Amino acid sequence: METKQLYLYDSYQKEFEAKILNVAGSQMILDQTAFHPLTGGVAHDTGHIAKGNIQHRVLRVEINRETKEITHVLDAAGGLNIGDVVKGTLDWERRHRLMRLHTAAHLIAAIMYRDYNALITGGQVDCEQAKLDFNLPRTDREVFEDAVAKANSEVAKGIALKIYFLERTEALKMPGIVKLAERMPPQVKELRIVEIPGIDVQADGGPHVNNTREIDEISLVKIENKGKTQRRVYFTVK
Ligand SMILES: [Zn+2]
Numbered sequence: 001m002e003t004k005q006l007y008l009y010d011s012y013q014k015e016f017e018a019k020i021l022n023v024a025g026s027q028m029i030l031d032q033t034a035f036h037p038l039t040g041g042v043a044h045d046t047g048h049i050a051k052g053n054i055q056h057r058v059l060r061v062e063i064n065r066e067t068k069e070i071t072h073v074l075d076a077a078g079g080l081n082i083g084d085v086v087k088g089t090l091d092w093e094r095r096h097r098l099m100r101l102h103t104a105a106h107l108i109a110a111i112m113y114r115d116y117n118a119l120i121t122g123g124q125v126d127c128e129q130a131k132l133d134f135n136l137p138r139t140d141r142e143v144f145e146d147a148v149a150k151a152n153s154e155v156a157k158g159i160a161l162k163i164y165f166l167e168r169t170e171a172l173k174m175p176g177i178v179k180l181a182e183r184m185p186p187q188v189k190e191l192r193i194v195e196i197p198g199i200d201v202q203a204d205g206g207p208h209v210n211n212t213r214e215i216d217e218i219s220l221v222k223i224e225n226k227g228k229t230q231r232r233v234y235f236t237v238k
Pocket of ligand 1: 040106195206
C-alpha cells in the first residue's frame with residue numbers, strides 16, 4: 001500500500017485531502033500525504049488530521065523504505081476508519097524551518113567540498129538546528145566560519161532552486177550526483193534532482209525552499225571533533 005508522496009512535488013503544500021488505507025491503534029496509513037517522514041537526514045513533520053469536527057495531532061511520520069508506505073503516528077485515532085476521507089494540515093512554521101535548514105545544509109556541504117575538499121559523511125536536519133559530519137583533517141574553527149560566511153553570501157544572492165525529475169540514465173551522466181545515483185536501488189528509474197544553480201546538484205527527496213533568500217541568515221553553533229579526521233558542525237537559522 002504505497003503512499004503517494006505529495007511533498008516530492010511541492011514543498012509548499014500545507015494542506016491536503018487523503019483516504020485512509022489503514023488504521024491500527026494510533027497509527028494511520030493514507031493513500032497520499034504532504035507530511036514528510038523522518039528520512040534522508042531530515043526530521044519528520046507534525047500537524048493534524050481532521051474529519052469533520054474530529055481532530056487528532058500527528059506526532060511522528062515514518063516511511064518504510066521498501067514499500068514506500070508512510071505511517072502517521074497520531075495522539076489518538078478515535079473516530080477514524082478505513083475508507084474515510086480526511087484533511088491533513090502541516091505545522092507550517094516547523095516545516096519551513098526544516099526547509100531553510102535543509103537548503104542551508106546543501107550550501108555548506110557544497111562549499112566545504114569545493115573549497116576544503118571535505119567529504120560529507122553524515123548529517124541530520126532538526127527543527128532547532130542541523131548538524132553535518134565531514135571528513136577533514138584540519139581542526140581549525142576558521143574553516144567552518146569561512147564556509148558559513150560563504151553560504152550566507154549565496155543566501156543573500158537570492159538563488160532560485162530547481163527541483164525536477166530525471167531518468168536514472170540521464171542523472172548518471174551528471175557530474176557530482178553520479179556517486180549518489182549509483183547507490184540508489186536499480187528499481188528506482190527516476191530520480192528527484194535538487195539543484196542550487198552554480199553551487200550544488202543532488203539526488204534528494206527532501207523539502208527545500210524555492211529561493212536561498214528564504215534562509216535569511218545561517219549562524220554557526222559549534223564544532224566537535226569526532227576522531228582523527230571527523231568534524232561535526234552544528235548550525236542554525238534565525
Ligand atoms: Zn538533502
